[in-house]
Amino acid sequence: MQLGRVVGCVWSSVKNLGLTGQRLLIVQPVKADLSLTGRAIICTDCTGAGSGELIYWVRGKEASFPFTDAEVPSDATIVGIVDELNLGKPRTEEHL
Amino acid sequence: MQLGRVVGCVWSSVKNLGLTGQRLLIVQPVKADLSLTGRAIICTDCTGAGSGELIYWVRGKEASFPFTDAEVPSDATIVGIVDELNLGKPRTEEHL
Amino acid sequence: MQLGRVVGCVWSSVKNLGLTGQRLLIVQPVKADLSLTGRAIICTDCTGAGSGELIYWVRGKEASFPFTDAEVPSDATIVGIVDELNLGKPRTEEHL
Amino acid sequence: MQLGRVVGCVWSSVKNLGLTGQRLLIVQPVKADLSLTGRAIICTDCTGAGSGELIYWVRGKEASFPFTDAEVPSDATIVGIVDELNLGKPRTEEHL
Amino acid sequence: MQLGRVVGCVWSSVKNLGLTGQRLLIVQPVKADLSLTGRAIICTDCTGAGSGELIYWVRGKEASFPFTDAEVPSDATIVGIVDELNLGKPRTEEHL
Numbered sequence: 457m458q459l460g461r462v463v464g465c466v467w468s469s470v471k472n473l474g475l476t477g478q479r480l481l482i483v484q485p486v487k488a489d490l491s492l493t494g495r496a497i498i499c500t501d502c503t504g505a506g507s508g509e510l511i512y513w514v515r516g517k518e519a520s521f522p523f524t525d526a527e528v529p530s531d532a533t534i535v536g537i538v539d540e541l542n543l544g545k546p547r548t549e550e551h552l
Numbered sequence: 553m554q555l556g557r558v559v560g561c562v563w564s565s566v567k568n569l570g571l572t573g574q575r576l577l578i579v580q581p582v583k584a585d586l587s588l589t590g591r592a593i594i595c596t597d598c599t600g601a602g603s604g605e606l607i608y609w610v611r612g613k614e615a616s617f618p619f620t621d622a623e624v625p626s627d628a629t630i631v632g633i634v635d636e637l638n639l640g641k642p643r644t645e646e647h648l
Numbered sequence: 649m650q651l652g653r654v655v656g657c658v659w660s661s662v663k664n665l666g667l668t669g670q671r672l673l674i675v676q677p678v679k680a681d682l683s684l685t686g687r688a689i690i691c692t693d694c695t696g697a698g699s700g701e702l703i704y705w706v707r708g709k710e711a712s713f714p715f716t717d718a719e720v721p722s723d724a725t726i727v728g729i730v731d732e733l734n735l736g737k738p739r740t741e742e743h744l
Numbered sequence: 745m746q747l748g749r750v751v752g753c754v755w756s757s758v759k760n761l762g763l764t765g766q767r768l769l770i771v772q773p774v775k776a777d778l779s780l781t782g783r784a785i786i787c788t789d790c791t792g793a794g795s796g797e798l799i800y801w802v803r804g805k806e807a808s809f810p811f812t813d814a815e816v817p818s819d820a821t822i823v824g825i826v827d828e829l830n831l832g833k834p835r836t837e838e839h840l
Numbered sequence: 841m842q843l844g845r846v847v848g849c850v851w852s853s854v855k856n857l858g859l860t861g862q863r864l865l866i867v868q869p870v871k872a873d874l875s876l877t878g879r880a881i882i883c884t885d886c887t888g889a890g891s892g893e894l895i896y897w898v899r900g901k902e903a904s905f906p907f908t909d910a911e912v913p914s915d916a917t918i919v920g921i922v923d924e925l926n927l928g929k930p931r932t933e934e935h936l
Contacts, residue, residue, distance in 0.1 A: 457768075457786040457820060464584070464639035466608065470599050471632030472618050480553075480608075480632075482584055482639065488752070488770055488784040496584040498553040498608050503758050507640045512754065512768075512786050514819045517613045517709075517805045517901075521817040522760050529617040529631045531610045532553060535817045536759030536768075543752035543770065544795045560680070560735035562704065566695050567728030568714050576649075576704075576728075578680055578735065592680040594649040594704050603736045613709045625713040625727045627706045628649060656872070656927035658896065662887050663920030664906050672841075672896075672920075674872055674927065688872040690841040690896050699928045709901045721905040721919045723898045724841060745864075745882040745916060776848070776866055776880040791854050800850065800864075800882050802915045805901045809913040810856050823913045824855030824864075831848035831866065832891045 457512040457535065460485045462505050466498055474529045481505065481534065483513060488543060500530040503537050510538040553608040553631065556581045558601050562594055570625045577601065577630065579609060584639060596626040599633050606634040649704040649727065652677045654697050658690055666721045673697065673726065675705060680735060692722040695729050702730040745800040745823065748773045750793050754786055762817045769793065769822065771801060776831060788818040791825050798826040841896040841919065844869045846889050850882055858913045865889065865918065867897060872927060884914040887921050894922040 464482035468475075479501045485494040490510070502522040505511045511534045513519075519533040560578035564571075575597045581590045586606070598618040601607045607630045609615075615629040656674035660667075671693045677686040682702070694714040697703045703726045705711075711725040752770040756763075767789045773782040778798070790810040793799045799822045801807075807821040848866035852859075863885045869878045874894070886906040889895045895918045897903075903917040 457818065459784075459786065464637060466632075466634055467636040467638065468608070468632040469635055470601075472598050474617060475632060482637065484584075485783075488772075493783055495581075495589055496555075498555065502760050505758075512756070514817050515612075516803075516819050518808060518817045518819045520614060520617075521762060521808075521815045527617045529610050529614045529629070530553065531612050531614045533817070536754075536756040536763060538754055539757055540755040541752060541770065542755065560733060562728075562730055563732040563734065564704070564728040565731055566697075568694055570713060571728060578733065580680075591677075591685055592651075594651065611708075616710060616713075623713045625706050625710045625725070626649065627708050627710045656925060658920075658922055659924040659926060660896070660920040661923055662889075664886050666905060667920060674925065676872075687869075687877055688843075690843065707900075712902060712905075719905045721898050721902045721917070722841065723900050723902045745914065747880075747882065773879075776868075781879055790856055793854075800852070802913050804899075804915050806904060806913045806915045809858060809904075809911045821913070824850075824852040824859060826850055826852055827854075828851040829848060829866065830851065 457514050458485055459488065459510065459512055462507050462509050462511060463496060464507065472529050474527050478528060483511065488541060497532055499532045499534050500528060501534040503534050505534050505537050512536050512538060553610050554581055555584065555608055558603050558605050558607060559592060560603065568625050570623050574624060579607065584637060593628055595628040595630050596624060597630040599630050601630050601633050608632050608634060649706050650677055651680065651702065651704055654699050654701050654703060655688060656699065664721050666719050670720060675703065680733060689724055691724045691726045692720060693726040695726050697726050697729050704728050704730060745802050746773055747776065747800055750795050750797050750799060751784060752795065760817050762815050766816060771799065776829060785820055787820045787822045788816060789822040791822050793822050793825050800824050800826060841898050842869055843872065843896055846891050846893050846895060847880060848891065856913050858911050862912060867895065872925060881916055883916045883918045884912060885918040887918050889918050889921050896920050896922060
């Protein structure tokens with residue numbers, strides 16, 4: 457899964473039926489140190505995340521798992537809201 | 553899903569049977585600020601999007617969901633036309 | 649789908665049984681303006697494309713759709729030959 | 745599969761039911777020479793890997809294989825801990 | 841599929857049961873001119889490829905096709921060894 461931050465949403469009246477009723481949130485990917493990285497994408501959501509929240513999303517076929525019955529044509533779904541990132545001390549790279 | 557803009561189409565008489573009757577649109581990916589990014593790709597379409605329209609497309613297995621019965625060999629399908637992008641104020645990156 | 653040009657082929661006697669009888673073509677990805685981009689990949693083919701032809705290919709699970717019965721372990725298949733690329737005038741990026 | 749190192753974990757109370765009880769580890773991708781590369785991601789885990797361990801993870805649909813019954817919406821799962829990386833002498837690039 | 845060269849292997853006693861008995865080879869991706877590109881990955885193998893051999897591998901769901909019965913959690917599998925790369929003369933980029 458990837459870390460990201462909810463930065464907006466998309467209004468879209470003309471869309472595939474499978475997306476009806478789905479929230480379409482704009483998510484900006486972030487690194488573990490919360491700096492921005494890569495381009496914003498559009499995610500469906502199954503957590504109720506709000507604007508500005510730190511979340512993680514899943515890509516590909518798994519993105520439709522949370523909507524198991526309906527065939528939601530989504531390749532990116534927010535599956536969790538981050539309470540806390542727990543990072544160990546940065547390591548030297550050499551040893552196995 | 554990814555944001556993009558329809559910039560053209562492909563004429564192709566020799567193609568897999570599963571693509572017969574499908575519109576093959578050329579889509580230029582764009583960022584949330586509508587600047588261009590990455591290379592143009594070819595999408596099938598289930599929304600009737602026209603040239604110049606701002607759309608969002610889905611990749612991978614989900615790209616064939618909108619055509620559930622037929623096995624359309626497509627890995628990128630336009631699933632919605634954007635009415636409006638609603639972006640919150642850009643955030644400082646530090647806090648969780 | 650991605651645009652590309654057939655630039656060669658691979659001879660391979662030791663390979664997975666599922667690839668027996670499949671053409672293994674080397675494809676150089678190109679942009680919509682036909683300039684080269686990214687690294688060449690190996691595609692199976694279901695169109696009979698020849699060397700130098702402009703084609704489009706599909707990635708992932710959909711790459712095995714054209715061979716529906718056999719389980720061809722391919723993640724990239726040429727699914728069409730381009731007759732013509734029809735590109736609208738390049739747009740200014742601002743407006744929706 | 746990709747090489748990586750466990751560098752932390754995520755605490756997340758609001759998440760998809762399918763992730764209940766799953767460890768959510770932060771993994772920093774590394775190259776074969778153990779130098780860092782790319783951005784950290786979040787992986788589910790089926791090996792009990794600890795912080796600092798060198799692991800390899802699998803992406804996409806296969807990431808849910810280890811949890812075959814439950815539909816775990818994960819696109820990245822740690823599937824092994826590295827005991828030893830056995831690298832041959834670097835080769836000159838020309839010959840086939 | 842992608843071109844690559846076998847450069848080593850991984851010893852791993854703690855791993856998912858589905859990987860038991862599988863060779864875990866380290867593969868360095870290469871371009872069509874055999875120059876190195878991108879970072880090394882770990883592949884399962886169904887061809888018996890040896891160190892230094894030029895191979896091609898498949899990603900994603902198709903990577904588990906060669907092991908059809910067992911659910912091998914692999915997203916990259918070597919599916920063929922290259923005998924010969926047959927590249928046409930490099931083309932000028934303009935014409936269709």
